[in-house]
Amino acid sequence: AQSVAQPEDQVNVAEGNPLTVKCTYSVSGNPYLFWYVQYPNRGLQFLLKYITGDNLVKGSYGFEAEFNKSQTSFHLKKPSALVSDSALYFCAVRASGDYKLSFGAGTTVTVRA
């Protein structure tokens, strides 16, 4: 069975400060890892993915994530947060060769001006 843990329900940062949203995963075999963002009353938008290769992945809106195999983590980062980054963030994992994505419970990010 595969699973994702997002240990923080909420993250609060000041605009201009670095933003980190944590994610750890469990999966059999090689993981495919994803981050999605959800703005209020909207569907999920794809941010970035790790499939293979470089452990540092860059995505949309200035976000990046680092894959750490030994710690089974895939933390999302942004060097300088904006108020418009305030949203609900989901980490997801699937095993290679599988269709199914498993999502974490989500982390609400609030960036204050």
Place this chain on the structure above:
Amino acid sequence: DVKVTQSSRYLVKRTGEKVFLECVQDMDHENMFWYRQDPGLGLRLIYFSYDVKMKEKGDIPEGYSVSREKKERFSLILESASTNQTSMYLCAGGARGTYEQYFGPGTRLTVT
């Protein structure tokens, strides 16, 4: 731009009613998915389909069925709605051989 549309943004139904949630994608994707989203639980997979007329159960299929008669359309059916099916329902599409899924805007269903 890829596009996934869902027939309703908000829906209110009574207990025992049969409910149809429709999803259409314009991406020519083989794979389509139905999830429900509940606070503190994230997204949970109800059913998915990897081809026309093909379907597989996800993690929480009880009380739901699906239909995929055409490649672009994937319907979720609640045979007899119950109050514990009040939730946000999200449809997604994905191309075979690629990795990410693309989501519709969601349908917030309330069963009273």
